[in-house]
Amino acid sequence: MLTLSQGSSEPLTGRSVERRLFPISLLELRQEREWADIYREIEAYLVFGLYPEVLGLGSAAEKAEYLVNLRNSYLFKDILALEQLRNSQKLQDIVRLLAFQVGNKVSLNELATQTALSKNTVERYLDLLEKAFIIKRVGAFSRNLRSEIRKSAKYYFYDVGVRNAVINDFRPIQLRNDVGALWENFVVMELLKKYEYEHRYANFYFWRTYDQKELDLVIEENGALSGYEIKLRDSAAKVPKLWLDTYKSEVRVITKEALPTLLEPSTVQV
DSSP states (O other): OOOHHOOOOSEEETOOOOOOOOSHHHHHHHHSSSSSHHHHHHHHHHHHOOOOHHHTOOOOOOOHHHHHHIIIIIIIIIIIHTTTTTOHHHHHHHHHHHHHHTTHHHHHHHHHHHHHHOOOHHHHHHHHHHHSEHHHEEOOOOOOOOOOOOOEEEESSSSSHHHHHHHTTTOOOOGOOOOHHHHHHHHHHHHHHHHHHHHHOOOEEEEEETTTTTEEEEEEEEEEEEEEEESSSOOOOOOOOHHHHHHHHOOEEEEETTTTHEEEEETTTO
């Protein structure tokens, strides 16, 4: 998609329809498999992602090799060539820093300091990575409270396998300390795919206050709000009373067991 936009100067006003093509979604897998079969593979999906080519490979070594090659060829080489960027190491540094901050607020000033780049250059690189569908920006939700964080964002990877390739970590989840971040990234992307494929127009946010009250995900659709806490196994997540009192919207906890129900057609409603 980035290549097409780079190579075309003719406007398509009035006759273009944009379609986002994501990695395979769990709902697409559901057309061929039972949820029980998909459920058994969830942990592998958290490590190697859902690119069609990866799903067709047999061994963990083959999947890791494919993702590393994808990282080296498309993620860095092709993007650099398309945008005529010279400093490949700086781009790699930014992507790597984002990979370690999945699920957390990202400070542009900190990225600029850590990479020795200007804030404007960091913003340009982030914009490029978004346009290339490597990362997805999710902004902060704020409306009524002075205590709400407004000018902040999280960044998720469109595919967690690519994220793991960026940091060269394909260990099973039992050996990892970033499982919570992987699960949050995975769930946000699966919900994004669902909304996109169902042609539902919604805004995705996170919610946080300066005194550390937070929700992992807020979806705004047709003016209505739904809040989500994303926990792989802990269904007893604490729901901020401040959110409930202020916005009067439900909050669901998305665990490994709850995800299939939420992804079924027409079940994620606000």
